Amino acid sequence: MQDLNDLYYFVQVVEHGGFAAAARATGTQKSRLSRRIAMLEDRLGVRLIQRSPRRFFVTDVGREYYQRCVAVLIEAEAADAFIAQHQGEPQGTIRVSCPTALISFQFGRLFARFMTAHPKISLQLESTNRRVDVIAEGFDVSIRVRFPPLERSELVMRKLDDSPQYLVAKPGFLKEPIGEPAELTGLPSLAWTSATHTYEWRLESAEGEQAVVRHEPRFLTDDMAALREAALDGAGIVQLPTMMIWKDLAAGTLVPVLPQWRPASGIVHAVFPSRRGLLPSVRTLIDFLAQECAADRLTVDESLAWPARPPHIMAESIPRPGMPPRRRKDALKTER
Amino acid sequence: MQDLNDLYYFVQVVEHGGFAAAARATGTQKSRLSRRIAMLEDRLGVRLIQRSPRRFFVTDVGREYYQRCVAVLIEAEAADAFIAQHQGEPQGTIRVSCPTALISFQFGRLFARFMTAHPKISLQLESTNRRVDVIAEGFDVSIRVRFPPLERSELVMRKLDDSPQYLVAKPGFLKEPIGEPAELTGLPSLAWTSATHTYEWRLESAEGEQAVVRHEPRFLTDDMAALREAALDGAGIVQLPTMMIWKDLAAGTLVPVLPQWRPASGIVHAVFPSRRGLLPSVRTLIDFLAQECAADRLTVDESLAWPARPPHIMAESIPRPGMPPRRRKDALKTER
DNA sequence: ACGCAGCGTCCTATCAATAGAACGATGCAA
DNA sequence: TTGCATCGTTCTATTGATAGGACGCTGCGT
Numbered sequence: 001m002q003d004l005n006d007l008y009y010f011v012q013v014v015e016h017g018g019f020a021a022a023a024r025a026t027g028t029q030k031s032r033l034s035r036r037i038a039m040l041e042d043r044l045g046v047r048l049i050q051r052s053p054r055r056f057f058v059t060d061v062g063r064e065y066y067q068r069c070v071a072v073l074i075e076a077e078a079a080d081a082f083i084a085q086h087q088g089e090p091q092g093t094i095r096v097s098c099p100t101a102l103i104s105f106q107f108g109r110l111f112a113r114f115m116t117a118h119p120k121i122s123l124q125l126e127s128t129n130r131r132v133d134v135i136a137e138g139f140d141v142s143i144r145v146r147f148p149p150l151e152r153s154e155l156v157m158r159k160l161d162d163s164p165q166y167l168v169a170k171p172g173f174l175k176e177p178i179g180e181p182a183e184l185t186g187l188p189s190l191a192w193t194s195a196t197h198t199y200e201w202r203l204e205s206a207e208g209e210q211a212v213v214r215h216e217p218r219f220l221t222d223d224m225a226a227l228r229e230a231a232l233d234g235a236g237i238v239q240l241p242t243m244m245i246w247k248d249l250a251a252g253t254l255v256p257v258l259p260q261w262r263p264a265s266g267i268v269h270a271v272f273p274s275r276r277g278l279l280p281s282v283r284t285l286i287d288f289l290a291q292e293c294a295a296d297r298l299t300v301d302e303s304l305a306w307p308a309r310p311p312h313i314m315a316e317s318i319p320r321p322g323m324p325p326r327r328r329k330d331a332l333k334t335e336r
Numbered sequence: 337m338q339d340l341n342d343l344y345y346f347v348q349v350v351e352h353g354g355f356a357a358a359a360r361a362t363g364t365q366k367s368r369l370s371r372r373i374a375m376l377e378d379r380l381g382v383r384l385i386q387r388s389p390r391r392f393f394v395t396d397v398g399r400e401y402y403q404r405c406v407a408v409l410i411e412a413e414a415a416d417a418f419i420a421q422h423q424g425e426p427q428g429t430i431r432v433s434c435p436t437a438l439i440s441f442q443f444g445r446l447f448a449r450f451m452t453a454h455p456k457i458s459l460q461l462e463s464t465n466r467r468v469d470v471i472a473e474g475f476d477v478s479i480r481v482r483f484p485p486l487e488r489s490e491l492v493m494r495k496l497d498d499s500p501q502y503l504v505a506k507p508g509f510l511k512e513p514i515g516e517p518a519e520l521t522g523l524p525s526l527a528w529t530s531a532t533h534t535y536e537w538r539l540e541s542a543e544g545e546q547a548v549v550r551h552e553p554r555f556l557t558d559d560m561a562a563l564r565e566a567a568l569d570g571a572g573i574v575q576l577p578t579m580m581i582w583k584d585l586a587a588g589t590l591v592p593v594l595p596q597w598r599p600a601s602g603i604v605h606a607v608f609p610s611r612r613g614l615l616p617s618v619r620t621l622i623d624f625l626a627q628e629c630a631a632d633r634l635t636v637d638e639s640l641a642w643p644a645r646p647p648h649i650m651a652e653s654i655p656r657p658g659m660p661p662r663r664r665k666d667a668l669k670t671e672r
Numbered sequence: 673a674c675g676c677a678g679c680g681t682c683c684t685a686t687c688a689a690t691a692g693a694a695c696g697a698t699g700c701a702a
Numbered sequence: 703t704t705g706c707a708t709c710g711t712t713c714t715a716t717t718g719a720t721a722g723g724a725c726g727c728t729g730c731g732t
Binding site for chain 2: 068
Binding site: 355356366367369370371374387389390391392 | 678679680681682683
């Protein structure tokens with residue numbers, strides 16, 4: 001295989017009228033230029049440059065070859081220019097997957113805000129509760145909610161939000177209030193379908209005590225809205241995300257069950273194939289979502305008068321050197 | 337400076353649908369391909385290929401970049417094709433310089449034969465007796481005659497012919513025959529203008545004795561035809577090349593002076609800038625001239641019934657390996 | 673469910689290209 | 703005519719890329 005860099009060296013030497021001048025102009029050693037041109041001539045079997053100490057001129061065949069080499073370099077520059085132009089302003093299409101419920105009570109609004117803020121970016125959003133294969137299915141990013149401990153993955157994760165949860169029921173569903181996790185045993189429950197077919201509430205007291213309560217749900221579904229409707233109708237006790245039901249709690253149409261014990265928070269995170277080569281558009285989206293989630297959480301916490309929970313430690317999102325976190329104050333203000 | 341070879345690697349990997357397949361197809365180690373593509377992505381700041389073990393697909397931006405890289409390689413191939421096409425059949429213009437006299441009595445015919453034999457080659461022939469600067473003046477080849485010892489030069493030399501010489505005068509010019517070189521002293525002489533302004537005949541006997549006779553010519557010129565005319569008119573004794581006057585000798589209009597002592601032969605040779613990168617057309621011309629000179633010499637020697645002189649040892653013309661000397665029997669036959 | 677072939681990536685001893693200096697040649701100015 | 707600055711080329715100790723193998727992972731066949 002020929003060394004395409006020789007074409008570059010050749011063009012530089014011709015354009016500067018000598019090895020020494022080309023070396024100075026390009027910061028390349030003249031010994032390298034001398035050697036590479038000699039090797040190029042050997043490979044081609046022609047003399048491109050007639051030269052001796054103090055003498056230098058390009059042969060006729062060398063001139064024609066030079067023109068063709070310039071064409072090569074122009075194409076190479078065009079390829080780089082395409083990438084540079086592609087990088088410059090976030091644009092293009094982002095393929096995202098997101099759990100259905102999360103879209104309906106939280107992320108749907110965020111995606112809409114994002115598109116308003118970035119007119120040149122399009123989203124292709126797949127609403128799904130299955131665990132998508134990011135690489136094979138061609139997603140740029142997938143939004144997921146998982147409960148700790150998170151499994152390790154070849155994919156890169158960026159935490160977006162905590163997902164505090166409530167155990168709730170319709171007011172009056174419980175004949176008498178309960179005070180201990182053990183009292184939950186045997187009560188009717190509703191749950192999200194689990195792949196492992198085991199159902200348990202992992203609870204934590206304000207003091208840090210932990211309890212695990214196993215239950216057998218009388219209603220299983222992968223539609224979180226259906227779970228909420230069933231709870232509102234008094235079908236049983238269910239664990240649901242704060243962001244989904246905070247207005248029900250504020251209105252009193254749902255009430256916390258065992259309020260001194262809180263379920264473990266989930267972690268909302270984005271997963272994507274690699275930090276290297278992340279398109280500006282995708283990076284912009286992920287940063288945006290992280291910022292919007294933080295702002296929304298503050299609003300909900302203030303509304304419910306609850307202190308912000310300490311964040312879970314998850315797979316590290318390495319801060320990008322030289323890139324300060326983006327703040328969208330104006331976007332936050334206008335949307336309220 | 338980017339490594340243009342990375343574009344080649346990228347195209348190969350994309351076209352073969354994986355690193356392993358590309359490595360097999362190109363004979364390149366897959367570790368190199370893996371590394372070079374990773375470095376290319378780092379430099380560009382984008383992910384061109386989404387991949388993991390057993391998974392491989394080219395991103396959208398990667399596909400567009402691939403198209404541009406193909407364009408680069410096509411241009412590079414075009415440049416090589418131009419050179420290959422340029423090399424294939426001897427064609428184009430050869431710039432030659434040749435001494436005027438040599439043209440008139442020997443090489444003019446040879447150049448004509450050459451052009452007949454090679455319709456696609458043109459010659460630009462400068463008839464000159466000055467020592468041209470081959471590199472600076474853009475000659476492909478210069479024909480020269482020099483007497484030993486030849487000076488060393490950065491130019492490459494290829495001997496074409498010996499140039500045996502005769503001391504001659506008009507019949508009857510000498511009142512009495514002379515037998516020794518010393519008897520030449522004081523006789524009227526004619527000579528080619530010398531840059532050194534010293535004039536001497538270097539003679540050698542059949543036994544190998546050598547003699548040097550200094551003389552002061554009464555006629556100096558750089559026109560060899562004029563020298564011949566003057567000798568034919570009886571103006572004096574002159575040294576002339578055999579090829580120029582062999583017919584005069586055969587006809588008796590010129591006779592040898594001091595026939596037992598012969599002047600040293602000159603060497604007709606071609607000089608050119610470099611063996612490396614010698615165009616096929618130039619190589620063809622030089623080979624042709626060497627062969628034609630050999631054939632002509634044979635004819636003249638047979639006509640004058642003289643044994644061929646042993647050739648002088650000169651700067652070596654390295655035989656080109658694998659390339660047998662070309663013989664042009666048909667050309668020799670038709671021209672007689 | 674398990675074993676295996678083959679994938680892409682990483683590691684390191686080896687090899688080849690390079691940087692930088694030395695050399696001989698050349699043109700120009702004094 | 704001579705000295706000097708700068709040219710292109712060559713040489714070699716050093717540096718960096720590579721070959722080749724090892725590794726972990728994945729998909730497919732049994």
